[in-house]
Amino acid sequence: MSAVCGPDAETVTRGLGFDCHDVSPWLSIRSPWEAAHWTMPLLELLVLGGAVFALVPAIRRHRQGDSTNLALWCASLVYLFVIEPPLYFPEWFGLEGQYGFIFAHNRFTAQFMWDRLPLYIVAFYPMISQLAYELVRSLGIFRARGAAIGAVAVAFACQVFYEVFDHLGPQLKWWAWNGNNRIVNHPALDSVPMNSMLLFASVSMGAMTWLVVRLASGSRHGWSLAGRVVLAGVLTPPTMAIAGLPSSLFDGNTTAQAWILGVELALLWLAGIWIFVRHRGPGEPLESFARVYPAVYLGGMALLWLGALPAYFSATDGMTEDGAPVGSGPYALACFVGAGAMLAALYRVRRATPATV
Secondary structure (H helix, E strand, C coil), X not given: CCCCCCHHHHHHHHHHCCCCCCCCCCEEEXXXXXXXXXXXXXXXXXXXXXXXXXXXXXXXXXXXXXCHHHHHHXXXXXXXXXXXXXXXXXXXXXXXXXXXCCEEECCCCEEECCCCEEHHHHHHHHHHHHHHHHHHHHCCHHHHHCHHHHHHHHHHHHHHHHHHHHCCCCCCCCEEECCCCCXXXXXXXXXXXXXXXXXXXXXXXXHHHHHHHHHCCCCCCHHHHHXXXXXXXXXXXXXXXXXHHHHHCCCCCHHHHHHHHHHHHHHHHHHHHHHHHHCCCCECCCCHHHHHHHHHHHHHHHHHHHHHHHHHHCCECCECCCCCECCCHHHHHHHHHHHHHHHHHHHHCCECCCCCC
C-alpha cells in the first residue's frame, strides 16, 4: 500500500474514476479533452484566467504606491502552501489522528503532489481573495469603515462567491469528500462539510485580508514587504483554528456541531448583509478586474449549474444516477442572490473618481 494512497484515498479516487497508486509525485500534464467531465477544462480556464487577470492591476497599483492587492495575491499563495500539504498528507505532519484523509481532487490538466493539487486550485486562492477584496474596496467599505469591518465584508463576499462553486463540485466530480471521515467532514450541509463552508470559504479569507491590510499595506518594496506577506499567509491558519474552537468542543456530537457552525454562518450572513446594506457613500475607482471578472465568474458558475440541474433534480437520496452526491441547491441559490446583489451595488454606486482601465 502506497504511503500516499491508503484505503480511504483508494476508495475516494476510484469513485472519481482513477487509481491513486497510478500518479506522479511531482507533476502530471494531461490533455484537457481527457477530463472526466466536460466542465473541468472550462472551470480551469475560468479560474486560471481570473488569477492572471487579477495580477495585472495588482502590479500596476503596487507601482502606483498601493501594495495591498499584490500583497494579498501573494499571501494567498503562502496560505495555500501552508494549509494544503497537511490536509492532503496529514500522516506526514503527525496529524492523521486530528484530520484523517479528507478529500481528493479529480484529474485536471495540470496536477502536483501525487495528483492531489490541481493547478487551478493554486490559482483559485488568489483569484477568490482578489475578487472579494476588489468588490469590497471598490464599494468604498474599507475607506469608510476601516480594516476590520472591511475584512468581515470580504469574508461574506467570499462566502457567497465561493459556495456557488463548493456546492457544485462534488456533483460534477471535480473532487470528492471522504464520507468515512467523521473528524472533519461532518457535520455537512448535503455534500459539503460545514467546517469547509465556514473556515475555508470565509474565515480564512477575511482574516488574511485583515492581516494583509494591517501588516503589508504600509510597505512597498523589498524584503520588508515580502516578509509581511509571508507573515500574513502563515498567521491565517491559526485564525481558522480559533473560529473552529466552539464546534471542536463538541467532538463526536455532530448535531451540536451543526448547530454551532450553523449559528456562526448565520451571524456571518447577518453581519455581511448589515455592512453592505448600511454602507453609503462614493465608491473607489473601478478597476477593469472588478468591473468585469466577478460578473464573468458568477455567470460562468450559473451556466455550470444549469448544466448540472437535470441530474440534481433527478437525484435520489442526495445521489445522482452516476453516484455523485449533490450539494445544497437552496443554499447555492441564496449565495447567487447575495452575489448578484453585491454586483448590482458595485455597478450603481457613485464613484469618487473615474473608472480606470
